[in-house]
Amino acid sequence: MPVTLTHYLVLSAILFAIGLFGALAKRNVVGILMSIELMFNAVNIALVAFSRYLPVPPANQVAHGLNGQIFALFIITVAAAEAAVALAILLAIYRQRRTVSVEDINLMKW
Amino acid sequence: MPAYLWLVPVLPVIGLILIIVSGRYRPRWSGYLAVAAIGLSFLLAFLALGELIGQGTAGTVSRVETFDWFRVGSISLQLGLIFDPLAAAMLVLVAFISLVVQIYSLGYMAGDPGYTRYFAFMCIFTAAMLGLVLAPNFLQLYIFWELVGLSSYLLIGFWYERPAAAAAAVKAFVTTRLGDLGLLTGILILYSRTGSFDFSQIAAAVRAGNLGTGLLTLAMLLVFLGAVGKSAQFPLHVWLPDAMEGPTPVSALIHAATMVAAGVYLIARTFPLFAASAAAMQVVAWIGGFTALFAATQGLVMTDIKRVLAYSTISQLGYMMLGLGAASLAAGMFHLITHAFFKALLFLAAGAVIHQLGGEQNLLAMGGLFRRMPVTALTFLCGALALAAIPPFSGFWSKDEVIAAVERSGNLALTLLALATSALTAFYIFRAWFLAFLGQPRGALPAGWGRDHAPGHGPGTHRPDAGEASPVLVAPLVILAVLAVGAGLVGSPLFGGAFAAFITGSAEVSPGLDPGLAFLSTAISLVGILLAWAYYGAGWLSAEATARAVRPVYILLVKRYYLDDLYAWLVRRVLLGLSSLLAWFDRQIIDGAVNGLAWLCYAVFGWALTRLQTGRTPSYALGFVVGVVVIVLVAIVFPPAR
Numbered sequence: 001m002p003v004t005l006t007h008y009l010v011l012s013a014i015l016f017a018i019g020l021f022g023a024l025a026k027r028n029v030v031g032i033l034m035s036i037e038l039m040f041n042a043v044n045i046a047l048v049a050f051s052r053y054l055p056v057p058p059a060n061q062v063a064h065g066l067n068g069q070i071f072a073l074f075i076i077t078v079a080a081a082e083a084a085v086a087l088a089i090l091l092a093i094y095r096q097r098r099t100v101s102v103e104d105i106n107l108m109k110w
Numbered sequence: 111m112p113a114y115l116w117l118v119p120v121l122p123v124i125g126l127i128l129i130i131v132s133g134r135y136r137p138r139w140s141g142y143l144a145v146a147a148i149g150l151s152f153l154l155a156f157l158a159l160g161e162l163i164g165q166g167t168a169g170t171v172s173r174v175e176t177f178d179w180f181r182v183g184s185i186s187l188q189l190g191l192i193f194d195p196l197a198a199a200m201l202v203l204v205a206f207i208s209l210v211v212q213i214y215s216l217g218y219m220a221g222d223p224g225y226t227r228y229f230a231f232m233c234i235f236t237a238a239m240l241g242l243v244l245a246p247n248f249l250q251l252y253i254f255w256e257l258v259g260l261s262s263y264l265l266i267g268f269w270y271e272r273p274a275a276a277a278a279a280v281k282a283f284v285t286t287r288l289g290d291l292g293l294l295t296g297i298l299i300l301y302s303r304t305g306s307f308d309f310s311q312i313a314a315a316v317r318a319g320n321l322g323t324g325l326l327t328l329a330m331l332l333v334f335l336g337a338v339g340k341s342a343q344f345p346l347h348v349w350l351p352d353a354m355e356g357p358t359p360v361s362a363l364i365h366a367a368t369m370v371a372a373g374v375y376l377i378a379r380t381f382p383l384f385a386a387s388a389a390a391m392q393v394v395a396w397i398g399g400f401t402a403l404f405a406a407t408q409g410l411v412m413t414d415i416k417r418v419l420a421y422s423t424i425s426q427l428g429y430m431m432l433g434l435g436a437a438s439l440a441a442g443m444f445h446l447i448t449h450a451f452f453k454a455l456l457f458l459a460a461g462a463v464i465h466q467l468g469g470e471q472n473l474l475a476m477g478g479l480f481r482r483m484p485v486t487a488l489t490f491l492c493g494a495l496a497l498a499a500i501p502p503f504s505g506f507w508s509k510d511e512v513i514a515a516v517e518r519s520g521n522l523a524l525t526l527l528a529l530a531t532s533a534l535t536a537f538y539i540f541r542a543w544f545l546a547f548l549g550q551p552r553g554a555l556p557a558g559w560g561r562d563h564a565p566g567h568g569p570g571t572h573r574p575d576a577g578e579a580s581p582v583l584v585a586p587l588v589i590l591a592v593l594a595v596g597a598g599l600v601g602s603p604l605f606g607g608a609f610a611a612f613i614t615g616s617a618e619v620s621p622g623l624d625p626g627l628a629f630l631s632t633a634i635s636l637v638g639i640l641l642a643w644a645y646y647g648a649g650w651l652s653a654e655a656t657a658r659a660v661r662p663v664y665i666l667l668v669k670r671y672y673l674d675d676l677y678a679w680l681v682r683r684v685l686l687g688l689s690s691l692l693a694w695f696d697r698q699i700i701d702g703a704v705n706g707l708a709w710l711c712y713a714v715f716g717w718a719l720t721r722l723q724t725g726r727t728p729s730y731a732l733g734f735v736v737g738v739v740v741i742v743l744v745a746i747v748f749p750p751a752r
Contacts, residue, residue: 020735023728023731024728024731024732024735025728032727102726102727102728103726105727106724106725106726106727107725108723108725108727108730109720109723109724109725
């Protein structure tokens with residue numbers, strides 16, 4: 001059975017859904033961050049798969065149809081930066097409040 | 111139309127600019143600059159008039175030249191010049207009176223700290239009036255009309271450090287503003303119905319019957335309200351006596367040629383429109399006739415020489431309105447012109463007296479001045495005789511033409527009113543002359559009676575040894591005296607009513623004087639003079655005894671019919687009361703509604719929405735996800751158009 005675009009997209013959707021569930025349901029902020037990383041990577045899989053399987057439209061000839069893969073590289077970079085910032089904030093919060101549970105971090109209200 | 115005509119109003123503006131530029135370094139120059147600018151302006155106006163007369167009947171056609179000021183959509187507003195006999199005559203008159211007043215001011219205002227400012231204001235005043243005379247449409251007329259109002263405000267309040275002067279300036283401005291509101295409304299009504307500001311186009315539209323009679327009457331009454339304010343007619347006349355707080359040459363200019371003449375000129379300029387509405391003409395005539403008598407009665411009891419003249423001006427303006435209202439454009443304009451000469455003369459002569467007496471304006475403190483200042487006394491006498499309409503002085507010809515016009519219009523009541531006013535006029539002006547120039551010097555009155563007219567002339571500087579004023583003050587008096595005596599001849603039957611033919615542009619109109627009526631009015635005036643002599647010259651009758659005998663009337667007159675008090679009461683109680691009511695409504699109801707709405711948003715909806723903000727990050731993230739899902743679903747159900 002050949003592996004088609006649909007297989008990759010189903011994998012991507014499953015990974016995204018797992019990440020989304022983790023991000024909404026986890027109490028530990030570190031877990032939430034990891035779930036978010038999972039969602040990023042689900043998107044990366046979809047992008048690379050599109051880049052590999054779809055015909056290259058005329059407007060994309062300049063980039064030799066590599067747009068999707070370049071996007072994935074950018075997302076990895078941004079995700080790394082985001083993780084660094086998020087962990088730094090988390091560390092600061094932990095030093096203040098001695099907790100990493102979202103249930104106890106409820107400053108963002110009126 | 112002469113090519114140089116536009117220079118006539120522009121020259122005083124150039125003078126003004128030069129005065130502003132040079133004033134700081136060469137304050138002495140400003141007076142000469144003003145005289146030079148207005149002198150040139152007068153010369154050009156005179157040339158233009160000569161050209162018009164030289165053209166004969168061809169010159170009487172009204173010429174208009176305009177250019178687009180600006181366009182907004184289909185509306186095009188125009189500026190330009192109008193030139194016809196009416197404008198030409200008025201132009202020469204205004205420029206001439208202004209020139210004489212400027213020359214006089216060189217002497218009168220010498221040494222005043224505001225010397226430069228004075229001549230700068232005078233230049234604006236003259237320019238504004240000249241521009242008003244040349245305006246070919248309502249819009250331009252209204253612009254200059256307001257400029258005249260502004261400059262009169264500046265000049266009446268020239269000695270602004272005196273509270274009375276500042277108050278008088280504000281009073282003049284606000285009172286005339288009431289009339290201006292009417293004028294503006296009238297102009298806008300005419301514009302909304304005819305689509306034009308141009309005098310001739312509106313007149314054509316009225317002739318074609320594009321305006322209903324009722325609406326036309328309303329519009330013309332509103333325009334007349336503007337003239338009532340500017341020309342100090344009842345009931346908006348109250349600003350004019352107070353305007354005496356300005357320097358005397360300013361009073362001369364305001365009363366003779368500029369400010370108050372603007373209202374009469376407005377009626378004359380829009381005369382075809384007024385002529386189309388019989389009701390409006392009736393109102394003009396009645397207001398004029400009533401004002402003439404009403405103001406003359408107050409002139410009887412004033413002790414301030416300038417106030418006597420002020421009431422006389424209101425009264426004479428009433429005559430002009432009466433003449434116009436009696437459908438005689440020529441009579442009204444003729445009286446305007448002769449009045450300009452003799453009233454300017456009277457004011458300047460009074461100014462010379464005040465100047466020489468160190469600021470004394472109270473008639474009761476004068477007396478016996480004939481021996482010390484004979485030229486001033488004689489020129490004042492010329493003006494007084496002209497005002498009293500004694501033949502052959504100029505006032506006789508014009509006033510009797512007015513009375514004859516009223517009599518021809520068949521209104522007996524107004525004719526009698528005008529004749530009665532003649533007697534009062536003669537009485538009050540000769541009362542002033544006898545009190546000031548005959549008898550014995552009565553000397554300074556206790557402090558508080560007289561008014562010091564200029565800084566530097568403090569109270570108590572009354573100089574009983576004052577002599578004749580300097581030549582620069584006396585020369586204008588002599589020139590004006592000649593004109594006050596002779597100017598009436600151009601309109602007299604001796605010359606076949608040349609003025610009436612000129613101003614109306616038709617040869618056959620000149621019914622001239624009614625000899626019987628002229629005789630009657632002269633006799634009435636002579637009675638008035640005799641009475642004045644009996645009271646104040648010979649002393650056969652005692653003014654004090656008469657005043658005691660009719661004390662209620664006397665008090666009423668001295669209190670100026672309590673009109674000022676009535677207006678003050680109206681403003682303080684009614685207007686301010688209403689205003690405070692409205693202020694309460696504004697603060698409590700209007701602001702209350704706005705503030706209440708804000709409170710409702712804040713307290714009710716705000717409270718409900720804050721409940722949504724739990725502070726729990728996962729619930730925010732859930733909201734975020736739900737939002738994205740909804741957007742995606744919407745995009746799928748309603749795919750964006752390609």
